[in-house]
Amino acid sequence: MAASHSTPGLLLTERQTTPVWHNENVRAFALFMLSLGLFLLFWEIGAKAGWFVKGVPTATETIKEFWWWVTNPFFDNGPNDLGIGWNLLISLRRVAIGYIAASLVAVPLGILIGISPVLYKAFNPYVQLLKPISPLAWLPLGLYLLRDSEKTGIFIIFISSIWPTLINTTFGVANVNQDYLDVSKTLGASRLRTIWKVIIPAALPNIVSGLRISMGIAWLVIVAAEMLLGTGLGYFIWNEWNNLSIPNILVAIFIIGLTGLLLDSLFAALEKFVAFGRNS
Amino acid sequence: MSTAPVNTVDPVDTRSQTAQLSIRNVAKVFPGKKDLFSKLTGKTRRDFVAIQDINLEIEPNTFVSIIGPSGCGKSTLLNMIAGLSPITGGEILLNGAPITGPGPDRGMVFQNYALMPWMTVEENLRFAVETVDPKISAKKRDRILKEHIQLVGLTGAERKHPHELSGGMRQRVGIARALAINPQMLLMDEPFGALDALTRGFLQDEIERIWEQQRKTVIMITHSIEEALLLSDRIVMMTRGPAARIDEILDVPFPRPRNRETIEQHPAYHALKAEMESHLFRETRAVEAARVGG
Numbered sequence: 001m002a003a004s005h006s007t008p009g010l011l012l013t014e015r016q017t018t019p020v021w022h023n024e025n026v027r028a029f030a031l032f033m034l035s036l037g038l039f040l041l042f043w044e045i046g047a048k049a050g051w052f053v054k055g056v057p058t059a060t061e062t063i064k065e066f067w068w069w070v071t072n073p074f075f076d077n078g079p080n081d082l083g084i085g086w087n088l089l090i091s092l093r094r095v096a097i098g099y100i101a102a103s104l105v106a107v108p109l110g111i112l113i114g115i116s117p118v119l120y121k122a123f124n125p126y127v128q129l130l131k132p133i134s135p136l137a138w139l140p141l142g143l144y145l146l147r148d149s150e151k152t153g154i155f156i157i158f159i160s161s162i163w164p165t166l167i168n169t170t171f172g173v174a175n176v177n178q179d180y181l182d183v184s185k186t187l188g189a190s191r192l193r194t195i196w197k198v199i200i201p202a203a204l205p206n207i208v209s210g211l212r213i214s215m216g217i218a219w220l221v222i223v224a225a226e227m228l229l230g231t232g233l234g235y236f237i238w239n240e241w242n243n244l245s246i247p248n249i250l251v252a253i254f255i256i257g258l259t260g261l262l263l264d265s266l267f268a269a270l271e272k273f274v275a276f277g278r279n280s
Numbered sequence: 281m282s283t284a285p286v287n288t289v290d291p292v293d294t295r296s297q298t299a300q301l302s303i304r305n306v307a308k309v310f311p312g313k314k315d316l317f318s319k320l321t322g323k324t325r326r327d328f329v330a331i332q333d334i335n336l337e338i339e340p341n342t343f344v345s346i347i348g349p350s351g352c353g354k355s356t357l358l359n360m361i362a363g364l365s366p367i368t369g370g371e372i373l374l375n376g377a378p379i380t381g382p383g384p385d386r387g388m389v390f391q392n393y394a395l396m397p398w399m400t401v402e403e404n405l406r407f408a409v410e411t412v413d414p415k416i417s418a419k420k421r422d423r424i425l426k427e428h429i430q431l432v433g434l435t436g437a438e439r440k441h442p443h444e445l446s447g448g449m450r451q452r453v454g455i456a457r458a459l460a461i462n463p464q465m466l467l468m469d470e471p472f473g474a475l476d477a478l479t480r481g482f483l484q485d486e487i488e489r490i491w492e493q494q495r496k497t498v499i500m501i502t503h504s505i506e507e508a509l510l511l512s513d514r515i516v517m518m519t520r521g522p523a524a525r526i527d528e529i530l531d532v533p534f535p536r537p538r539n540r541e542t543i544e545q546h547p548a549y550h551a552l553k554a555e556m557e558s559h560l561f562r563e564t565r566a567v568e569a570a571r572v573g574g
Contacts, residue, residue, distance in 0.1 A: 179394035182364055185382045187411040187461065197407060201398045276397040277443025 057247040065247040066254065080239055082231065084255060091222050091232040092259070094150075098157025099218045106162045106214070107207060110169025111200065120170065127166060135160035135221040139228060149229040156225045157218045164213035172206025173199055204274045212267035219260045299337040300375060300497055301361065301465065306334040307369030308356050330356050332523040334370070336516060343491060343498045345508035347556065348518030349563040354501045358469050361499065362388050374464075384412040387458030389468040393450040395442040401429065401453050402438040405460045412461045428456040431490060448479035452486070459490075465497040473503065484510055485539070492537050505556045508532075509549065510540055517556065520563045520570075527559060 020026055040059045045051075047058040057065075073085025113119045138159050142152035176199050184194040200207075226234025233256055240248040312325040331353035338344055346354050359365035361372055363382035372379045374386070395404050405425050409416060416424075429435055432452040442450050451471060458466055471487075472480040484507055491498065491511070502508050508515045515530040530552060534543045543549055 177394075179390055179392060180396060182382075182388070182390070183394050183396075183408075183457075184411070185364060186362055186384070186386065186388045187408055188382065188384050189411045193411060197411075198396065201396070204398070274398070276441050278397055 055244070055246060057250070062247045062250050066251045069248070069251050069255075082236070084233075084236065084252065087231065087233050087236045087252075088255065088259065091226065091234070094153045094226075094232065095157055095218045095222050098154040099161050099215060101154075102158045102162040102214065102218075103165055103211060106165035106210070107169050110166045110207070110210075111173050111195070111203075113166075114170040114173025114203070115195065115199070120174065127163065130159075131163045131167070135217075136224055139225065153222065153225050153229050153232070156221060160221045161214040161218040164217060165207070165210040168210025168213070169203065169207045172203030172210075175206075176202040205271065205278055208267065208271050208274050212264065212271060215263055215267055216260070219256075219263060223256055298339055300340040301336075301338040301499075302373040302376075303334050303336040303338075303357075303361070303370070304373070305370035306357070306360065306367060306372060307332045308353060308360065308365070309368045329523045330521055331518075331525065332369075333525050336526065336529075338497060338499065340497055341495045342513040343500070343511055344514045344516060345500045345502050345512040346516045346518060347502055347505070347508050347560070348524065349520045349560065349567050350503075351567070352518045352521045352524040352563070354518060355469055358467055358499065358501050362386055362467050384461045385464045387461055387463035387466045389451070389454050389458045389466065389471045391470040391473045393442070393447075393454045393474075395450055395453055395457075397442050400439050400441055401434060401445075404442070404453055405429065405457050408457045408461050424460055428460040431459065431493075432456040432486065446479070447475050448483055451475065451483060455487070455490070459494070459496075463496070465499065468498065468500040470501050470503065472507065480504075480507075481540075487511060488538060505553055505560070506540070508556070509534075509552060510538060510543060515552075515556065517559050520567045527563075530555065 021030070044059040047056050069084045073083045073088075075081075075083040076086060113123050135156050138156055139152065142155040143149070146152050146155060180198050180202050181194065184198045189197070222232065223234040223237070226232035227238040229235060233252055237249055237252045240246075240252065308330040310328040310330060312327045314324055318324045334357060336344075346357065348354050356365060360367050361379065363379050363386070367379070396407065399407060402425055405428060406421065409421055409424055425438075429438055432455055434449065434452055434456065437445065437449065442453065445453070454471070458468075472483055475483065488511060498511075500508075500511065509532060512532050515532060517527045517530065518524050519527045532552065533548055534546050
């Protein structure tokens with residue numbers, strides 16, 4: 001609120017006293033555009049002059065290819081020739097199912113573990129042991145247990161995105177400001193009311209941070225997992241590698257980055273929404 | 281440390297039949313570590329006696345300030361009255377019944393406000409009111425909320441969140457929340473300690489005004505001599521810790537309603553102030569000396 005109504009005033013005074021290129025944002029944007037231009041130019045010239053290995057596409061080729069894929073996102077000519085939109089939706093669906101299931105387990109379990117020091121001590125060894133395992137290490141086990149590539153993909157997302165949420169929720173719940181708990185105690189609030197009205201809202205910034213990290217990990221993992229499964233963006237990259245279509249790989253990489261960025265900004269906004277002036 | 285220091289207040293004499301709150305021979309000992317494991321690792325720690333032999337009778341409708349050097353256990357004493365900290369010796373009686381835990385008969389105002397940041401001003405109060413009386417009717421509840429927001433002069437800020445308020449306004453919410461549950465007694469732990477001098481002055485005047493309206497029993501911890509003199513009927517001066525005790529209890533005779541200009545004209549003002557200053561100066565110097573020596 002404050003920022004939005006201070007900006008016009010700021011611009012007005014700036015316009016009168018200092019030139020526009022003194023503004024930090026304007027300069028940052030100019031530098032961004034300049035570096036991007038230089039990079040694309042270097043790429044274009046390098047690819048044309050053969051500075052890189054054989055077969056590297058030029059920047060213009062890649063951009064044209066990108067434009068073709070994003071303007072024709074939904075076509076289906078069988079599993080090896082599927083529009084990027086379909087592949088994106090397939091990946092997002094897997095992430096959504098695995099991630100939501102993981103969150104539904106991690107948040108309540110984290111609250112429970114955070115509240116009880118005994119549970120915390122009892123479950124901490126599991127968490128510490130399972131947390132550092134690379135998600136892909138679960139892949140063979142998943143395939144063996146579930147006998148289905150689709151379910152295995154979701155299982156991998158589930159198992160890898162559960163830990164950050166669980167750990168952050170536990171931390172948030174176990175470290176609620178003592179003052180809030182004292183207020184609740186002096187009012188004679190029941191344990192359940194304290195948990196529901198004080199502990200969970202107080203821990204919400206930590207919980208959302210955990211969800212944000214988990215989402216980032218889920219999005220990292222799905223691409224890797226799909227290379228070994230059937231469809232999705234990861235499989236698209238693998239398929240284009242088999243076709244030796246480097247521009248299409250670059251297109252997919254860019255789309256994966258963009259989607260990750262969007263998902264992360266969604267959670268960043270949510271974090272801000274639950275912070276209420278706290279800076280976590 | 282085993283011999284109790286002679287208390288200037290004799291507990292038997294001062295025991296009152298009309299007292300609302302009776303603090304009798306209260307002590308707080310933080311237990312040390314003396315178990316076998318600690319002995320083996322050389323990490324034993326002796327028991328720490330924070331306060332000892334505290335005797336205090338508080339009559340209904342009085343404003344009592346507790347003043348003493350830093351770390352003398354004032355807050356510990358207040359937390360024991362609030363029921364947030366277990367009593368390790370003696371007993372505290374509220375209306376003749378010993379205090380065993382926290383309860384809504386004592387409203388607490390915290391030094392750092394302790395407002396829930398995710399609740400608006402009104403929601404902070406509503407949480408308190410509904411916790412104490414879950415079956416309250418919406419009409420009665422809203423009337424209580426409105427009255428108390430008005431009482432502390434926050435009408436118009438009901439839907440603001442604490443981070444949108446200044447420190448002084450936040451503490452007004454803290455006071456309104458403590459009063460909204462209609463407690464028998466208000467406990468304030470350095471309520472203005474985190475505020476700048478000017479805001480502090482405003483809020484002290486507000487407390488004086490509110491106190492004149494409600495005349496609830498108040499126990500306030502403070503560091504400020506002027507604040508204690510402006511607001512209190514009685515001022516309890518504590519010695520330095522460890523094993524802090526009550527050194528002296530001063531009666532403040534100024535007529536009410538008070539304001540800071542008129543009380544300075546009162547013949548007793550400067551004598552009281554000088555006495556408190558010399559007490560605090562002596563105790564604080566001893567604390568400093570002990571710290572340098574130790």
